[in-house]
Amino acid sequence: MRTDYYTTAPAGGGPGRTGTPRYTVIPFEVPPPEEKKRRGSRKAPWIFAVFLVLIVALTGLTLALSWMLAQSGESGETTVESGGGNYTLIPIPTASDSAGTTDLERAPTGTGVTLTVAGLPDQVLTYQEIYDRNIAAIVSIRAYQTGGGATGTGVVMTADGYIITNYHVIQGSYQVEVVLLDDSVHQALLVGGDQTNDLAVLKIDAQDLTPAEFGDSDQLQVGDPALAIGNPLGEELRGTMTDGIISAISRDVNVDGNTMTLIQTTAALNSGNSGGALLNDRGQVVGITNMKMTSYSGSVEGLGFAIPTSTVKAIVDELIAYGHVRGYPTLGILGSTMDAQRAAANGLVEGVYVQSVTAGSDAEKQGMRSGDVITECNGQTVTSVDDINAIKEGFQAGDVLTFRVYRNGEYLDLEVRLMERYELDQ
Structure with missing residues (x-):
């Protein structure tokens, strides 16, 4: 079966299949074949040093990617945990x-x-x-x-x-x-x-x-x-x-x-x-x-x-x-937790960092955009996507939520109408 973590491959292989897959496929990792040692080779120390450098670089990239995956989440739903740990559900x-x-x-x-x-x-x-x-x-x-x-x-x-x-x-x-x-x-x-x-x-x-x-x-x-x-x-x-x-x-x-x-x-x-x-x-x-x-x-x-x-x-x-399923109100934003450490490192404030806003959503129409940090929802302080979900749970499509948003050193107040998710899924 969405080789190693860095390699994506199309799955299914339908007729005329080209382009980038919507869901990545992660085949099983295969350990590299062992190289035969050459007795007395003067290149061995240099090869070993290069190998160590590559290992350090790949390890750093793996940790960075893992951190990025762990941070993502969808406001209006629940945080993406990428399965947690060292696995993912695809x-x-x-x-x-x-x-x-x-x-x-x-x-x-x-x-x-x-x-x-x-x-x-x-x-x-x-x-x-x-x-x-x-x-x-x-x-x-x-x-x-x-x-x-x-x-x-x-x-x-x-x-x-x-x-x-x-x-x-x-x-x-x-x-x-x-x-x-x-x-x-x-x-x-x-x-x-x-x-x-x-x-x-x-x-x-x-x-x-x-x-x-x-x-x-x-x-x-x-x-x-x-x-x-x-x-x-x-x-x-x-x-x-x-x-x-x-x-x-x-x-x-x-x-x-x-x-x-x-x-x-x-x-x-x-x-x-x-x-x-x-x-x-x-x-x-x-x-x-x-x-x-x-x-x-x-x-x-x-x-x-x-x-x-x-x-x-x-x-x-x-x-x-x-033709659709009713009763799934959504804001149409993708967000992740902006904790104190991340906020300090990026010159921002604690809250929910907006990664993207779905086209056609009321959040987009009301001016919310990528890079915003949501600090309050309906007057309550929020520090995670789960906080927004808990507030949203008591509302239906058509209801309006108020948000305080930090952007470029200023705070803005936005009113966003919840929409049925099927309106944005198509």
Whole structure:
């Protein structure tokens, strides 16, 4: 599976894939081969000295990058901890940074279709039975973007062509195709997508598809068998099944400033698995696979994650009904803590340092900009993104928050209206 920490590689490898990936992929680190010593070589001391210099430089760069990652966070969500420690959580395929706006033709909403979640059957199936029962419900997703593209996996929800996948698979795309088990290719329309929960619903013009049976993720227990079916590394290995166990439930993980409550599994996941199925031993889909944990200082194995069906049903039903998910107010700013040490070093004050402001947000319209330091929100002193989140929690989209901002040696007072996050996600 977003070699070493400094090397990024496109994931998924969709048709015409070029450009910079939206999510970096961090392959496993491979130790360099040992060099044979040359007896009596006069160059050895010089080579050793150069080697030491390189090691010191790389160590400094690693520490600097780690510090930068640890500082980032999104106001209106939660701080980005980059997984904390020496690891990071990454969505498992990528989309191009140059993709821009998601511009897919939309399918009708409000059709009354909902996701059915079945009870737990008594019969435990063999792995072969589980695979045979589900393989026709696993599809390939081809997402075409300006300057590149991405590939991922999807799960057939209904016989008439509703498909569930991850939002980050299709984000920034102007065209999406769904490839069925029989190799037929279908143009997909976007029913709706939600970046916060990383889910999207597509619709293709097809009949008599084989839908997956969705089970209740709330019935899962740690230690239960778990299987994943998807398309690791793209379509060449599509329909791959891996096995493991449920290693944790209700695991809170943080990616790009957004905390998600996910299922953790040891079933192997790789780029291209995003949007695929996590299954129980009854052959039911209990999660949509969406990310794995990787390390930039050592190997990490068996740490994959999936969105539980308890979340999937709530979000998918909302997307089919309205095309978006309501009730996620956001400020549209990316910020990080400006503590006393950082403030003194940069000639600033303590508070929340504004790293960027989302285009189209009310924060942008009211004049908030990168480089500002937020010192107060609604009259309360704030020193972290979490402080702003705690204040924001009691408000809804349309409500106005007041901010005191430090800029160029002066304090400014700004009033910013909270917006629905879907208004800024597109």
